Amino acid sequence: MTNIDLPNAADVTEALERDGIAVLPNFLTGAALASIQDSFNRALARPSFNTYIGYEQNEKWRVLVENLLALDPHCLTDCAVHPLVGDVLRSYVGPDVALVEARGWKTIRTKRTFHGWHEDAWYHPSVKQRPREVKLAVYLSDVTSGHFSYIAGSHLANANQFPRHWPQREVSPMMHMARDVKGPAGTAFLFDTAGVHRQTTPVLDPRNVMFFNYHDPAVPLQDEDVLAGRYRPIQLNAGFLPENLTPDQARLLGFGRARAAPAHEGVIGRAELRRYPVLHDTVAFALAARLEIQEAQRTVRQLRRAVMSRVRAKTSGLAARIGVSGTRAPSLQH
Ligand SMILES: O=C(O)CCC(=O)C(=O)O
Structure with a gap:
């Protein structure tokens, strides 16, 4: 069940414009949260291999659960096309915004600083004006450490530069602007990926989280992401769709947006860039x-x-x- 006491779309959009981040406490609760947690844990049971669809892994600390729209119906209805999320995205990103990625991960317990400050790089450098991109994150475990942290307002300062990694010495003077998002399972936040952010360490308990990523799918992608087969196609279990799906929701899911795409973009699991090719x-x-x-x-x-x-x-x-x-x-x- 989603929380009826959520803030209104105008306030959330205003917070995004000002800070680059807006926290939505108790976004996901009750049966919807329990169902997603259960589905997520089942996917975490073992790695995807041959006939088994489980998790994917390309580094030691994070275990990826891909294709959330094929994992659990509540990922679709209670998160990806949530009416509040849709309203905010249309006004903040624009009318052509669509979901381009729906993946979650478990971060294992670690004291190692494995993940630094960064802005998200995704669009092709030939795109001169930085296009907006927003992620909706939803915690699936109670988070008291290893939380998400965001330098409020940094999305405005970075608006005209290509995304990059930020060394701690450059971020230290801005730490008083850091928004640390801790909270129980079901806590959500929207953030503009142009702002400087990271997962903090140490991670004292494993952390499960989902990230739904939205931008205009017409924006050309950087070469690495094309090679890695990121963002498209996005898998969806049609059986999860509600009968009363609205035209706005269908558009947010990107219905019809891939018809003119080249064939290779429609093939799942054929990325040219494989991780661990020898092991594979x-x-x-x-x-x-x-x-x-x-x-x-x-x-x-x-x-x-x-x-x-x-x-x-x-x-x-x-x-x-x-x-x-x-x-x-x-x-x-x-
Ligand atoms: O896992 C986190 O808290 C950070 C996520 C992040 O850096 C990203 O989505 O770009």
Whole structure:
């Protein structure tokens, strides 16, 4: 269930314009939260491999749960196309805003500073005027450490420069502007990804979170993201869609926006940039070898059966010729 006491869209948009971040306490509660937590934990049970869809991992500290719109219906209705979120995004990003990514992750317990301050890089450097992009984040675990932190107002200062990583010495003078988002599971926040932000360390308890990313899908992407197959296509379980989906919600989900896209953008899981390609090939080889061995064992069993039935046929023919009934072949007698 979503919270009816949420702030109104105008106030949230104003906070985004001013600070670059707006916190939505108790955004997700009750059955909707419990359902997503359960689905998320099931996906975290084991890695995706071959026929099993679980989590993906490309670094030690974070375990990714991709394609939230295929994970649980509440990710779609209670988060991605939540009416408040839609209203804020249309006025802050623009009428062409659409969901481009819906993924979550678990950060493991760590004291290591594995994730630094940054703005999100996503659009092609040929785009001169920085396009707006907003993420909706929803905590799925209670967060008291390893929380999200955002330098309020930094989205305005960075508006005309290409996104980059920020060393701590550059951020230290702005730390009095840091918004630390801690809170129970169900706490959400919207932030402009042009602002300087990070996940803080230490992470004393594993943290589960979902991130829904919105920008105008017509904006060209940076080369790395095209190679990595990021942002498109976005998978959706059509069965999760509510019967009364509004035209605004359909547009926010990007309905019809990929019709003119080149074919390679529509193919899931064919990114040119693979993480750990040697390991990937080794595992694929091991699976192929396992299947070949199975097939060889089957052939050996078949051959053995064929030989045995020929031996039986021969010995019973021999027995018939010498007039002994029920006698086993001499070679099998001892
Ligand atoms: O996991 C976090 O708290 C930080 C997320 C982040 O840096 C991002 O989404 O760009």
